[in-house]
Each structure stands twice: as C-alpha cells, then as structure tokens.
Amino acid sequence: MGAFERYLSVWVGLAIVAGLVAGHYWPGLFEGIARLAWAHVNLVVAVFIWAMIYPMMVQVDFTAIRNIGRKPQGLILTLVINWLVKPFTMAALGWLFFRVFFADLVDPATATEYIAGMILLGVAPCTAMVFIWSHLTRGDAGYTLVQVSINDLIMIFAFAPIAAFLLGLSDITVPWQTLLLSVTLYVVLPLIAGVLTRRHLLKSGQQKLERWLAHSKPTTILGLLATVALLFGLQADRILDNPSAIGLIAVPLLIQSYGIFFVAYFAARWLKLPHNVAAPAGLIGTSNFFELAVAVAISLFGLSSGAALATVVGVLVEVPVMLSLVSFANRTRHWFPYPQTA
Secondary structure, rough: OHHHHHOOOHHHHHHHHHHHHHHHHOOOHHHHHHHHHEEOOHHHHHHHHHHEEEEHHHOOOOHHOOOOOOHHEEEHHHHHHHHHHHHHHHHHHHHHHHHHOOOOOOOHHHHHHHHHHHHHHOOOOOOOOOOOHHHHOOOOOOHHHHHHHHHHHHHHHHHHHHHHHHOOOOOOOOOHHHHHHHHHHHHHHHHHHHHHHHHHHHOOOOOHHHHHHHHHHHEEHHHHHHHHHHHHHHHHHHHHOOOOHHHHHHHHHHHHHHHHHHHHHHHHHHHOOOOOHEEEEEHHHHEOOHHHHHHHHHHHHHHOOOHHHHHHHHHHHHHHHHHHHHHHHOOHHHHOOOOOOO
C-alpha cells in the first residue's frame, strides 16, 4: 500500500472540507451541477463513481465466479444481515433515540420524519461504494460482485414492502427509474467495460493486465475523493445550517453502522469465512444506497423534510465510518486464517 492509500482518511477529510467550503461559497456552481440529474441520480456523481468502480471491475475473474456457489455462506450472511437484521435494527434505534432519548429535543412531527429517513437508509443497502470498500480490504472482487448483484435483485422486490411495513404506510411508490438507472450506471456498464478491457489486456498476457491494474489505482482513489467532495458540496448549506440536528441524527446512525458491521464480521469469523469474503460481507451491510433513500424521502416527505435531511446525514456519516471499518478489517486480517477464495 502506497503512501497515498495509507493516508486515505486524511485525503477524504480534506475532500469533505473542500466540498463544504466550495458548496458554501460557490453555491451557483453546485446548483448547476445539481441540475445535471435524471431520476434523482446526479450524472456528474455517476461519472466519478463510474471512474472509481471501472478499474475494480477489470479485476473480476469470471472463471472464479463459477465456484462461488460451492461456498454460499458469505452470500447467505450478506442477505440475512441486509434484509432480516439491518432494516429492523435501524427502525428500532430511530424509535429509541427520537421517541425516548431525544424526545425533549425534537418535536414529535420532526422526530417522525427523522425516523422515516433512517428507515429508508436501513432498507437501501449499498450498490456502488461497496466495491471500493471491498477493494481497500483486498476483498474477492468476483465474490463481491455476486453479493452486490443478488442484493440488487432482492432490493427490486423487497424494498417497497419492507419500507411500507416499517413506515406504517399503505403503499410506497418505488422510484424505479432511480433504482434501475443507478444499478445500470454503477454495476452493469462498469462490469461490461471491465469484462471487455480484461479480455483485451489478457490477449497480451497476464503481465499486461497486472501493469494496467497497477497504473489504474490512482483513478480509483481520485474517483472516490471527487465523489466525496461533490456530495458534500451539493449538500453544504443543509449540513452547515443544521449542525445540532445533524448531530442528533448521526448518533443512532453511528451506532447502527458499527453494530451491523461487527455482527456481520464476527458472524463471518464464526462461519470460518476467508477474510477476502468476510470483510466485504460486513461492509455491504454497513454501507447504504443513498441515492435511492434520498429519492424516496423526497418523494414521500418533500425536499426540505426531516426525512430527506436524515438521508443526507447518512452520506455525511458513511464515508468516515467506512474508512475506519476498512482500517479495522485490515488490522484484523489475522483473525481469519482460512484459505482465500481467489
């Protein structure tokens, strides 16, 4: 790991500050960028995420994917955490903090919206960013791809009924354009490009592929930093104008994030999974599909609602939390002395 990657948390911190400063002092620039969106998916953010994910898709060895069915424990663990644990613990924490601990600090109507935003985050597990978290823990790229793909397929059918049940609403309108466009931009297109690139490079030998992957590392990291800066720039004033509310929302989100990771990570250790499957399995459940959560929050409660703000705080909390968990996973690699899958 080079110096740039070793101090990644520092660069991410600087990117967050740069995004907040730029968004506050040059709001017109970010308003223009915000208008470059379709179905609540910002196309500039999509380009940066695409640049971040594409080199990782080139790493996927499709000959190894055929063997994943022989070791399904990692997939089962991911699905149990994402769909049978995470949505319900998020709802429980939201209720506990905003109906009990913070009841005197937030009026009941606003508290209800904060809880709703948290629930929407809990029912929307990550699609895109998990690829970089997996990459930073040296996860099995092929296994991670299968985990994300199956997760996305289940989300198409499970998101609306679980969200409706937890929100107590009779029907939730799923923004299908947001869901399908995000999956296409963040998974399908980078995957196709990665397959074609890998096939082309392997015609010149394995060494050509390895050199290309080594040279592409800066693209992945720069894509992450650009994404972080832009996300925080787009939400700068909302973050800066509501520091106390953001602090209150962040507390249960932090507990949820760390709690879900450690449940999944230690379950993976108990199941004797290899580290390059265990780490991504824990990180997938911890990370969120923020575009979908934000889109649904806006459509149900409005752009200036507490629910929309809660989903934005999810973005604020996620990157620092995920970097700390990546660091923890890398330091505890020796806890998983089991054969790697690739």
